[in-house]
Amino acid sequence: MSVVLYTLGWVPDFPCGFVRDLRVRWTLEEILRPYKVATVPSDPKSDEHRAIQPFGQVPAIRDGDLTLFESGAIVLHLTEGTPLLPEGRRAEVTQWLIAALNTVEIASSGWIGMVLAGRWPEIFGPPSPPEAVEYARRTVIARLDALERLMADRDWIVGDFSAADIIMVDTLRVIEAEGELTDHPALTSYVARHRPGCLRQGHGRSHGPLAGSGWRASNGEVRLSRIPMARERR
Numbered sequence: 001m002s003v004v005l006y007t008l009g010w011v012p013d014f015p016c017g018f019v020r021d022l023r024v025r026w027t028l029e030e031i032l033r034p035y036k037v038a039t040v041p042s043d044p045k046s047d048e049h050r051a052i053q054p055f056g057q058v059p060a061i062r063d064g065d066l067t068l069f070e071s072g073a074i075v076l077h078l079t080e081g082t083p084l085l086p087e088g089r090r091a092e093v094t095q096w097l098i099a100a101l102n103t104v105e106i107a108s109s110g111w112i113g114m115v116l117a118g119r120w121p122e123i124f125g126p127p128s129p130p131e132a133v134e135y136a137r138r139t140v141i142a143r144l145d146a147l148e149r150l151m152a153d154r155d156w157i158v159g160d161f162s163a164a165d166i167i168m169v170d171t172l173r174v175i176e177a178e179g180e181l182t183d184h185p186a187l188t189s190y191v192a193r194h195r196p197g198c199l200r201q202g203h204g205r206s207h208g209p210l211a212g213s214g215w216r217a218s219n220g221e222v223r224l225s226r227i228p229m230a231r232e233r234r
C-alpha cells in the first residue's frame with residue numbers, strides 16, 4: 001500500500017533539500033515502500049493541512065487510515081517491523097533517534113534560526129546579538145564533540161544502519177551545510193557515507209544490499225539545490 005507524504009508546495013531556494021520531508025523520503029526508499037507526494041500551501045495554511053498537522057508544518061503522512069506528523073514519529077512508524085528498527089535494539093534505536101531530535105537538532109535549529117535571522121531578518125525575525133549566536137554555536141559544537149567521540153570507532157550509531165542514523169545524519173547535514181562539521185572528521189565521514197539516496201539523482205538507497213534501486217517520488221518535487229556552504233558565501 002502506497003504512503004502519501006505531505007510536504008510544502010513551495011519553499012524558497014535556501015531550504016531546498018533540507019526540508020524535513022527528506023528524512024521521510026529517505027526512510028521510504030530504504031524500506032522500499034512506494035509513496036506519493038501531496039503538497040500543501042506554505043502560506044496561508046489550509047484547514048485541510050492543519051487537520052493533518054495541527055502546527056501547519058511538514059512532514060506528515062497518510063498510511064492507510066492513519067495520519068501522522070512529527071518526522072521522528074513517522075520514521076519510527078514506517079520502520080516498525082523492518083531491520084531499521086530491530087526488535088532486539090528497539091529501545092536503543094529509539095533513544096538515539098530521540099537524542100538526534102531532542103539533543104542535537106534542538107541545539108542546531110536554535111543556532112541556525114539565529115544564523116538565518118542574521119541573513120534574512122525580514123523572514124526569520126530580528127537578528128540576535130553576536131554573543132548569543134556564538135553561545136548557541138558553541139552549544140552545538142559541544143554536542144558534536146560528544147558525538148564525534150562516539151562515532152570515531154563505529155559506522156552506525158547503534159548496531160547496524162537504523163532509523164536513528166536517518167534522523168541523525170539528516171540533522172547533521174544542516175550543520176555541515178553551515179560549514180561547522182569540518183572539525184569533526186568522524187561525523188563528516190558518517191554524513192558522507194550515508195547521504196540520502198534521494199539527494200543523489202539516479203541512485204536510491206544509501207547503502208545495503210538493495211543499494212541502487214531508484215528514487216520513486218511520484219512528482220519529482222525534491223529540488224536538489226542546497227543552502228550555500230558558509231565558505232561559498234564568504
Ligand SMILES: N[C@@H](CCC(=O)N[C@@H](CS)C(=O)NCC(=O)O)C(=O)O
Pocket residue numbers: 018019020021056057058059069070071072
Ligand atoms: N518537529 C517537527 C518540525 C517540523 C518543521 O519544522 N517543519 C518545517 C519544515 S522542515 C515547516 O513545516 N516549516 C513551515 C512552518 O513552520 O510554517 C518535525 O520533526 O516534523
